[in-house]
Amino acid sequence: xxxxxxxxxxxxxxxxxxxxxxxxxxxxxxxxxxxxxxxxxxxxxxxxxxxxxxxxxxxxxxxxxxxxxxxxxxxxxxxxxxxxxxxxxxxxxxxxxxxxxxxxxxxxxxxxxxxxxxxxxxxxxxxxxxxxxxxxxxxxxxxxxxxxxxxxxxxxxxxxxxxxxx
Amino acid sequence: xxxxxxxxxxxxxxxxxxxxxxxxxxxxxxxxxxxxxxxxxxxxxxxxxxxxxxxxxxxxxxxxxxxxxxxxxxxxxxxxxxxxxxxxxxxxxxxxxxxxxxxxxxxxxxxxxxxxxxxxxxxxxxxxxxxxxxxxxxxxxxxxxxxxxxxxxxxxxxxxxxxxxx
DNA sequence: TTCCGATGTAACAGTGCTTATATAAGTGCT
DNA sequence: AGCACTTATATAAGCACTGTTACATCGGAA
Numbered sequence: 001x002x003x004x005x006x007x008x009x010x011x012x013x014x015x016x017x018x019x020x021x022x023x024x025x026x027x028x029x030x031x032x033x034x035x036x037x038x039x040x041x042x043x044x045x046x047x048x049x050x051x052x053x054x055x056x057x058x059x060x061x062x063x064x065x066x067x068x069x070x071x072x073x074x075x076x077x078x079x080x081x082x083x084x085x086x087x088x089x090x091x092x093x094x095x096x097x098x099x100x101x102x103x104x105x106x107x108x109x110x111x112x113x114x115x116x117x118x119x120x121x122x123x124x125x126x127x128x129x130x131x132x133x134x135x136x137x138x139x140x141x142x143x144x145x146x147x148x149x150x151x152x153x154x155x156x157x158x159x160x161x162x163x164x165x166x
Numbered sequence: 167x168x169x170x171x172x173x174x175x176x177x178x179x180x181x182x183x184x185x186x187x188x189x190x191x192x193x194x195x196x197x198x199x200x201x202x203x204x205x206x207x208x209x210x211x212x213x214x215x216x217x218x219x220x221x222x223x224x225x226x227x228x229x230x231x232x233x234x235x236x237x238x239x240x241x242x243x244x245x246x247x248x249x250x251x252x253x254x255x256x257x258x259x260x261x262x263x264x265x266x267x268x269x270x271x272x273x274x275x276x277x278x279x280x281x282x283x284x285x286x287x288x289x290x291x292x293x294x295x296x297x298x299x300x301x302x303x304x305x306x307x308x309x310x311x312x313x314x315x316x317x318x319x320x321x322x323x324x325x326x327x328x329x330x331x332x
Numbered sequence: 333t334t335c336c337g338a339t340g341t342a343a344c345a346g347t348g349c350t351t352a353t354a355t356a357a358g359t360g361c362t
Numbered sequence: 363a364g365c366a367c368t369t370a371t372a373t374a375a376g377c378a379c380t381g382t383t384a385c386a387t388c389g390g391a392a
Contacts (some may be wrong), residue, residue: 007283008220009213014290017305022188028318032325044379047175054174060339073381075340096338096389110172115331117173119324124180126320131307133299139183141297152194154292156201158285165281210347226371239349241372262357262370 032116038109045081046113049102052087053110057099059092198282204275211247212279215268219276223265225258
């Protein structure tokens with residue numbers, strides 16, 4: 001029952017450690033947010049808040065396009081953020097488009113969010129400096145390799161060579 | 167309004183490319199499954215099917231423990247897989263525990279799933295060989311660095327140094 | 333007036349969990 | 363045997379999150 005040709009996902013060689021590492025780092029980032037405990041702020045709002053802070057008031061449509069979602073999805077998210085008191089709608093260029101702007105409450109905490117963000121980036125940069133070959137270079141190495149031949153095509157080729165296939 | 171001290175997540179330096187890369191590779195793996203178009207097989211079932219194939223019939227509780235979920239969660243997943251015709255319940259060691267086993271239909275396709283899995287691993291191994299410094303070494307490098315000091319602590323330290331904090 | 337553009341909202345889909353409860357079967361004690 | 367307790371599984375109900383489609387509204391432009 002332990003056929004070596006039958007891979008057991010639990011023993012996965014490469015993909016899994018990478019995922020675990022990334023999940024662990026994500027969890028640590030989440031812990032940082034939790035440490036700072038900003039009351040009622042959902043982590044999923046942070047990106048929008050920082051973007052509004054960096055770019056100033058944006059319309060729903062602009063926000064939607066910047067994250068590749070429908071206006072409806074963003075409208076709902078913004079509505080939730082408004083209910084939670086993080087954003088408010090101000091008059092836009094004409095009366096049909098409104099701009100989403102940070103509230104005072106949001107402005108009071110966005111500095112800390114930005115600091116957390118910078119700290120995460122800085123920690124990552126330090127981590128990079130500490131290892132022999134920077135992660136960012138590996139990423140671009142891989143990206144270049146995948147430009148030459150996509151991951152999908154590589155898998156398909158291996159598959160075609162596998163006698164158990166077809 | 168474009169304060170350089172205010173990070174805009176859309177311009178994120180390091181984390182984002184890594185996520186995008188991983189998402190792109192995930193999407194390619196999903197495409198491989200879609201190519202093979204095994205009717206009605208949800209990608210989320212693949213792991214369990216391969217595990218059952220590799221290890222033989224397992225109880226719900228064993229499956230639950232192996233993925234770190236409650237038995238209830240697994241019971242529901244197994245029920246769905248049973249409805250879809252991928253697994254059946256066979257008698258276990260005593261009458262209260264049942265073992266989850268692959269059906270003939272599942273056995274007919276699990277060879278292909280295993281081949282896809284192997285192909286993905288092989289493609290990954292080739293990709294590794296193609297880049298100057300293997301991803302797996304970077305992963306262990308980072309793991310070792312994080313053993314010395316956790317990512318959380320690194321971020322917290324950076325945060326403490328940030329005048330905008332507090 | 334008619335249409336478009338921007339937004340809001342209702343209804344719902346789907347994944348993947350959780351808690352609490354139900355049912356049944358084994359185990360140990362008296 | 364009768365009882366309490368534990369183990370294994372099933373199921374009901376619901377939540378959190380995230381997203382979708384379809385429709386409604388309202389202001390501006392031609």
